[in-house]
Amino acid sequence: MADTANIDTAETAEGISTKDFDKRAGSEHSESGTREVPIASLQSRESSPPPLPARPRQLSRPDRSPFGSYSRPSSAGGPRLASRATTAVSRADIQTKSYGDERPGGHLLPGSRGVSRQQSFSNLGRFVSNSKSDGGDSASIRSYIPTLEASGDVESLLGEVLSDYASPAWKKLDACALEQAGYFHDVTYEVDVLNDIFEREFDELEPSRPDGSNEEALMAQFRSKLKHFLILSSAGKPIYSRHGDDQLVTNYIGVVQTIISFYQGAKDGLKGFTAGDVRFVIMSKGPLNLVAISQLGESDAQLRAQLEALYMQILSTLTLPNMERMFSNRPSIDLRRPLQGTETLLSALADGFTRGSPSSLLSALECLRLRKTHRQVINNSMLKVRSQNLLYGLIVAGGKLVSVIRPKKHSLHPGDLELIFNMLFEAEGIKAGGGENWIPICLPGFNNTGFLYMYVSFLSATQPNHEVVERPSSRDEREEEIAILFISPNKEGFFELRQMKDDLVEQLQENGGMQSIRSAVVKGRPSCVDIAPGTVARHFLYKSKGNVQFAMPSYEPNFNTTLSRRRLLSLYHILHASVHVKNAHLKVQHCISRDSISLAWITPMFELFCVADPSASRNALAQAANKIIQWIRREEERVFIIGGAVF
Amino acid sequence: MANTAGAGNQPKPSSSVKLVLLGEAAVGKSSLVLRFVNNDFQENKEPTIGAAFLTQKCNLPNRTIKFEIWDTAGQERFASLAPMYYRNAQSALVVYDLTKPSSLTKAKHWVAELQRQASPGIVIALVGNKLDLTNPSSSTGDATSAISGEEDGAEGTGNVEEGDEADARKISTAEAKAYAEEESLLFFETSAKTGANVSEVFTAIANAIPETSLRGARGAASDAATQAALGGRRGDDSRVNLTGPRAEVGAKEGCAC
Ligand SMILES: Nc1nc2c(ncn2[C@@H]2O[C@H](COP(=O)(O)OP(=O)(O)O)[C@@H](O)[C@H]2O)c(=O)[nH]1
Numbered sequence: 071m072a073d074t075a076n077i078d079t080a081e082t083a084e085g086i087s088t089k090d091f092d093k094r095a096g097s098e099h100s101e102s103g104t105r106e107v108p109i110a111s112l113q114s115r116e117s118s119p120p121p122l123p124a125r126p127r128q129l130s131r132p133d134r135s136p137f138g139s140y141s142r143p144s145s146a147g148g149p150r151l152a153s154r155a156t157t158a159v160s161r162a163d164i165q166t167k168s169y170g171d172e173r174p175g176g177h178l179l180p181g182s183r184g185v186s187r188q189q190s191f192s193n194l195g196r197f198v199s200n201s202k203s204d205g206g207d208s209a210s211i212r213s214y215i216p217t218l219e220a221s222g223d224v225e226s227l228l229g230e231v232l233s234d235y236a237s238p239a240w241k242k243l244d245a246c247a248l249e250q251a252g253y254f255h256d257v258t259y260e261v262d263v264l265n266d267i268f269e270r271e272f273d274e275l276e277p278s279r280p281d282g283s284n285e286e287a288l289m290a291q292f293r294s295k296l297k298h299f300l301i302l303s304s305a306g307k308p309i310y311s312r313h314g315d316d317q318l319v320t321n322y323i324g325v326v327q328t329i330i331s332f333y334q335g336a337k338d339g340l341k342g343f344t345a346g347d348v349r350f351v352i353m354s355k356g357p358l359n360l361v362a363i364s365q366l367g368e369s370d371a372q373l374r375a376q377l378e379a380l381y382m383q384i385l386s387t388l389t390l391p392n393m394e395r396m397f398s399n400r401p402s403i404d405l406r407r408p409l410q411g412t413e414t415l416l417s418a419l420a421d422g423f424t425r426g427s428p429s430s431l432l433s434a435l436e437c438l439r440l441r442k443t444h445r446q447v448i449n450n451s452m453l454k455v456r457s458q459n460l461l462y463g464l465i466v467a468g469g470k471l472v473s474v475i476r477p478k479k480h481s482l483h484p485g486d487l488e489l490i491f492n493m494l495f496e497a498e499g500i501k502a503g504g505g506e507n508w509i510p511i512c513l514p515g516f517n518n519t520g521f522l523y524m525y526v527s528f529l530s531a532t533q534p535n536h537e538v539v540e541r542p543s544s545r546d547e548r549e550e551e552i553a554i555l556f557i558s559p560n561k562e563g564f565f566e567l568r569q570m571k572d573d574l575v576e577q578l579q580e581n582g583g584m585q586s587i588r589s590a591v592v593k594g595r596p597s598c599v600d601i602a603p604g605t606v607a608r609h610f611l612y613k614s615k616g617n618v619q620f621a622m623p624s625y626e627p628n629f630n631t632t633l634s635r636r637r638l639l640s641l642y643h644i645l646h647a648s649v650h651v652k653n654a655h656l657k658v659q660h661c662i663s664r665d666s667i668s669l670a671w672i673t674p675m676f677e678l679f680c681v682a683d684p685s686a687s688r689n690a691l692a693q694a695a696n697k698i699i700q701w702i703r704r705e706e707e708r709v710f711i712i713g714g715a716v717f
Numbered sequence: 718m719a720n721t722a723g724a725g726n727q728p729k730p731s732s733s734v735k736l737v738l739l740g741e742a743a744v745g746k747s748s749l750v751l752r753f754v755n756n757d758f759q760e761n762k763e764p765t766i767g768a769a770f771l772t773q774k775c776n777l778p779n780r781t782i783k784f785e786i787w788d789t790a791g792q793e794r795f796a797s798l799a800p801m802y803y804r805n806a807q808s809a810l811v812v813y814d815l816t817k818p819s820s821l822t823k824a825k826h827w828v829a830e831l832q833r834q835a836s837p838g839i840v841i842a843l844v845g846n847k848l849d850l851t852n853p854s855s856s857t858g859d860a861t862s863a864i865s866g867e868e869d870g871a872e873g874t875g876n877v878e879e880g881d882e883a884d885a886r887k888i889s890t891a892e893a894k895a896y897a898e899e900e901s902l903l904f905f906e907t908s909a910k911t912g913a914n915v916s917e918v919f920t921a922i923a924n925a926i927p928e929t930s931l932r933g934a935r936g937a938a939s940d941a942a943t944q945a946a947l948g949g950r951r952g953d954d955s956r957v958n959l960t961g962p963r964a965e966v967g968a969k970e971g972c973a974c
Pocket residue numbers: 740741742743744745746747748749759760761762763764765790791846847848849850907908909910911
């Protein structure tokens with residue numbers, strides 16, 4: 071690719087998304103029906119201190135939409151948006167995408183992207199000047215000569231956006247809801263139906279009957295799932311499937327295995343293909359092949375990141391050398407035995423992805439919002455009681471990091487924390503009646519060759535008596551749990567760390583640390599309106615790249631159901647994909663749909679994704695974005711853990 | 718903290734007993750502990766990750782026993798960690814699922830390993846769990862009467878009726894019991910789901926622990942650590958006769974937990 075010095079490189083430390091595009095380019099084997107459509111105008115804007123030089127760009131087609139090569143009927147019945155003006159400005163450029171139009175073959179009609187530079191200029195102008203008043207990195211938005219001539223992939227840059235609610239699954243849902251709504255003239259009913267469909271996604275299939283009498287019904291259920299994950303060995307042995315038992319998935323595994331091995335000789339193995347409405351993404355990792363099958367419209371890079379996380383979970387159970395040894399001893403080994411008990415962790419991860427998780431989308435952590443001084447008290451308490459063999463000490467409340475202590479030379483890898491948080495807050499394995507747990511765990515980001523040992527104890531945030539008798543079973547209640555995690559290389563360290571926990575709890579109770587954690591937990595996330603009164607923003611994700619952490623407001627009051635959250639997350643996935651395409655130069659992107667107007671804003675310091683009502687003007691959205699940035703700046707030391715406590 | 722309260726409030730002498738649960742995955746180890754500690758049961762319990770450490774008190778007429786329980790995961794890959802959990806244990810619950818023959822085989826392996834590697838005085842109870850899945854007619858005899866039946870001096874080994882094999886039962890009481898007697902193990906058939914015989918198992922163990930291997934529960938966690946460090950082999954006197962009268966007495970008491 072022409073511009074390897076792309077801004078994207080700033081993120082390679084966090085890992086996942088960027089490199090995949092490179093590898094993938096040119097390795098698509100299922101090309102039938104794909105056409106390259108020169109991008110009408112790909113504009114970009116750099117906003118960075120220090121500014122990167124403008125460079126001539128030649129976009130090769132890095133990707134194409136999962137659904138790009140198939141024709142899609144327009145979204146059932148939704149009001150069609152006339153395409154809005156895009157923003158291309160002479161000195162700065164913003165790319166705006168509109169969707170909701172009729173798109174034969176998934177391609178954009180040439181006329182569907184009107185360009186009105188003047189209009190956007192005024193918006194942008196305000197945007198820029200507003201941010202200037204904040205000081206800091208957003209103040210130095212600089213613009214460069216646009217690279218108008220660059221040709222690129224409409225499908226990858228736009229297809230992602232187009233695939234939003236128009237992705238086949240969502241359309242199915244929409245169509246269904248509208249039909250129903252037609253009968254009942256009841257809007258809330260519509261929501262219920264959609265919720266039902268989405269909730270059924272997580273229902274377990276009943277086991278196959280030995281006589282095969284329920285096979286047909288099971289097949290239908292199996293196929294109705296919007297998302298599948300399969301893991302098989304390169305010898306074709308099934309290792310994991312999110313849905314369906316062996317009997318059911320055997321055929322699928324066989325087909326997938328055949329397709330994969332068909333391309334094994336090729337220089338690049340098969341990375342992905344599309345069949346009907348469904349996108350298949352395949353990732354080979356040594357002796358394993360991992361497959362994501364999705365109708366939810368994620369980008370290949372995002373699906374790949376999800377597969378990567380599943381792979382990390384397998385390493386976390388086995389360690390890399392152990393797994394490799396098993397396969398070299400016996401290539402046909404059934405890995406399910408050594409992995410026994412890991413299925414639930416894999417499924418918890420998988421369902422998190424299907425539900426939509428800001429943390430895994432952004433590869434970043436969320437912190438509990440605390441006053442800086444309060445956090446210091448907690449950090450210091452933990453440092454004070456630190457025991458000899460401690461590697462990492464963490465306090466986590468409802469999946470949000472409260473405090474970390476670590477050795478100076480070791481930082482924590484977000485992927486590792488994702489595995490730990492998944493284990494603690496999503497899977498149910500650690501729920502024995504109020505016990506403490508001692509868990510051998512390989513943290514592949516830290517070291518994929520060996521085990522560490524993790525002490526886990528749960529405290530209740532709401533109960534004054536800090537001993538948790540029984541962990542709550544609902545996801546929401548678990549928001550109110552405080553977990554104390556101590557990680558040590560010493561396999562016999564349980565009682566040492568248990569003592570440390572007792573000491574820590576005593577400290578925190580004396581110095582008020584526990585109280586500040588409890589009240590922060592009970593308070594929850596602020597709503598958009600708390601953050602910026604009168605804002606049009608309904609939700610946002612802000613990622614601080616330097617801290618590898620993100621902040622967001624409460625889902626309430628605008629996104630109360632699983633489905634509405636999934637839709638929101640889908641929108642974030644689309645925005646995220648479009649600004650993370652390897653060659654995407656654009657740093658601000660608007661996205662307009664039937665349901666929302668949204669914005670992605672990328673700088674070297676942060677990523678902001680912000681969603682507002684469709685009635686909001688772009689101007690108002692830009693102002694809302696600025697307000698959010700201002701809030702973050704004010705609250706930086708509360709919403710993020712900066713540096714953490716080291717020893 | 719809960720630890721210290723017991724010693725302070727109880728006039729009775731109090732001692733702690735380390736107990737480890739071993740057995741194939743999914744036989745119901747965690748469920749037995751959950752029943753014992755919280756008097757609760759969960760269908761479709763997710764597999765234990767790593768090992769869980771729990772404590773629970775058990776009141777006997779002349780003393781209070783504080784169990785320090787290690788509930789292990791039972792998966793093969795954790796097998797190499799098992800010695801860490803049973804090394805200093807004074808008692809072990811080796812659990813099988815009486816609807817699953819392979820689980821008894823696994824249980825026998827654990828018994829053999831304990832007899833080879835654990836403290837010589839370790840009290841081992843063999844527990845066949847999921848009694849509720851056996852035929853109601855036979856489990857009436859088992860579960861219901863076993864609770865009151867302890868009164869009748871059923872040797873503290875549960876008094877499961879033999880014969881009349883039920884649908885799901887794959888391991889007969891006679892077979893398991895014969896094996897337990899041969900190896901001098903306590904023997905029970907339980908249901909974590911209904912609670913049948915569960916507290917009896919723990920009480921019988923508490924009673925079977927020889928006085929000499931009991932130490933005062935000073936309540937501090939470091940205590941356990943120290944003991945771990947020292948190797949804590951207090952129960953070095955010869956193996957107790959587990960079918961002896963002591964177990965019988967204990968079974969009556971039940972744990973007032
Ligand atoms: N019917 C029945 N099911 C049980 C009983 N005990 C446990 N189970 C179920 O068996 C499964 C495995 O139990 P668990 O306690 O996790 O087993 P462990 O792996 O040995 O700890 C769970 O789905 C439990 O609900 C029992 O006594 N009766």
